[in-house]
Amino acid sequence: MNDSKREELFTQWMAEHRAIVVKVARSFASTNADTDDLIQEILIRLWASIDQFRGESKPSTWIYRVALNRALTWKRDTGRRPKTAPTDDLSYVAATTKADDQYHLNRLYEQIRQLSKIDRSLMLLSLDGFSYAEMSDITGITESNVGARLSRARNTLMAAISEDTA
Amino acid sequence: MNEHRMNEHRMNDQNDGHEPAFPDPELTNLWNQQETPMSQATLPHELTKLAAGIKADHRSKQLRLAWINVREIVPIALFTAFFIYLGVVDDPGLFVSAALCAGIGGFMVWSSLRQRRIEQQFDTSSVRQTIERSLSQARFHNWMYRNLAVWYCGPLLVALAILYIGTIRDDPNGAKLGDLFVAAWFIAVPVGLWWWGQRIATNRWQPEVERFETLLADIERTD
Numbered sequence: 001m002n003d004s005k006r007e008e009l010f011t012q013w014m015a016e017h018r019a020i021v022v023k024v025a026r027s028f029a030s031t032n033a034d035t036d037d038l039i040q041e042i043l044i045r046l047w048a049s050i051d052q053f054r055g056e057s058k059p060s061t062w063i064y065r066v067a068l069n070r071a072l073t074w075k076r077d078t079g080r081r082p083k084t085a086p087t088d089d090l091s092y093v094a095a096t097t098k099a100d101d102q103y104h105l106n107r108l109y110e111q112i113r114q115l116s117k118i119d120r121s122l123m124l125l126s127l128d129g130f131s132y133a134e135m136s137d138i139t140g141i142t143e144s145n146v147g148a149r150l151s152r153a154r155n156t157l158m159a160a161i162s163e164d165t166a
Numbered sequence: 167m168n169e170h171r172m173n174e175h176r177m178n179d180q181n182d183g184h185e186p187a188f189p190d191p192e193l194t195n196l197w198n199q200q201e202t203p204m205s206q207a208t209l210p211h212e213l214t215k216l217a218a219g220i221k222a223d224h225r226s227k228q229l230r231l232a233w234i235n236v237r238e239i240v241p242i243a244l245f246t247a248f249f250i251y252l253g254v255v256d257d258p259g260l261f262v263s264a265a266l267c268a269g270i271g272g273f274m275v276w277s278s279l280r281q282r283r284i285e286q287q288f289d290t291s292s293v294r295q296t297i298e299r300s301l302s303q304a305r306f307h308n309w310m311y312r313n314l315a316v317w318y319c320g321p322l323l324v325a326l327a328i329l330y331i332g333t334i335r336d337d338p339n340g341a342k343l344g345d346l347f348v349a350a351w352f353i354a355v356p357v358g359l360w361w362w363g364q365r366i367a368t369n370r371w372q373p374e375v376e377r378f379e380t381l382l383a384d385i386e387r388t389d
Binding site for chain 1: 190193194196197199200213214216217218220221223224227290291292293294295296297300374377378381384385387388
């Protein structure tokens with residue numbers, strides 16, 4: 001694929017599905033600097049993966065697959081900068097989001113980050129409405145195991161959220 | 167549009183005979199309403215700028231990767247050239263060390279290519295396969311850095327022996343202070359390489375192996 005076609009597809013993906021990249025990055029990185037770093041890493045991987053995209057799956061499924069693969073193998077670069085505060089300053093949430101929602105979203109991300117990395121991946125896919133079959137395809141976990149793990153992860157997440165709001 | 171897709175997914179779930187993807191509508195609603203700074207970059211020229219930046223970053227990353235792939239070979243290539251030079255100007259016996267170095271270099275290239283073929287067997291279409299590939303990669307690098315010094319010791323110690331045998335043969339009483347420096351250098355280099363290799367393996371690759379093993383164990387866990 002030549003560069004202009006690649007660029008065209010990439011900008012199209014970004015126009016329609018860029019939120020996936022941010023959601024995955026926010027769920028796997030706990031500081032703004034790390035989130036930026038991970039977003040950059042995912043975007044580079046997405047760019048490189050365009051040649052492998054055959055159109056057999058939906059772009060959103062492909063982007064999720066690439067983003068999760070990168071996020072799971074990504075390791076925070078401790079040598080480059082000191083650890084900064086967690087992303088409680090809400091700069092990853094647009095100003096248009098209501099303050100109350102911002103707070104709840106931040107808490108939700110915080111609880112999601114408490115899950116194991118695999119459960120976190122399933123939770124993100126679940127929240128974005130993917131079916132068990134799609135989740136199984138993306139993660140390589142059997143459908144029945146996806147169901148069982150997700151059910152347990154949801155319970156943990158819901159319990160943590162209720163505890164938080166109580 | 168997003169809502170439509172969500173409904174479509176939910177219908178798929180119901181068709182699959184499973185419960186809906188996420189049972190808490192309030193939470194799903196909150197999740198779907200979130201906006202991100204990136205989503206404000208809606209202007210086409212901003213997206214083009216983003217694509218150009220990513221393209222440049224991808225290129226520089228590829229160059230860095232190319233260097234990482236060859237840097238393990240660089241010391242052994244330099245040693246080969248060094249022993250060829252010494253073989254020409256000093257003792258032809260040092261060609262043995264040059265040949266040993268070249269052999270080690272060849273083995274390293276062969277094992278790297280073999281590893282690349284192994285990695286290509288992993289289909290990275292799923293998270294599990296990607297983790298398995300990363301684990302294989304980390305194990306290979308861990309093994310490589312752990313053993314690097316041992317491989318280097320062979321030709322360097324052979325070269326040291328040849329140089330000393332040559333010196334004693336030519337003039338048994340002619341050993342000079344400079345020869346001691348040469349000996350110290352030939353011992354210090356493999357020790358230094360051993361230290362370097364162990365440090366990289368322990369600090370970088372061993373934790374990576376453990377990290378990927380943990381991830382793989384997590385993905386293989388059945389509830």
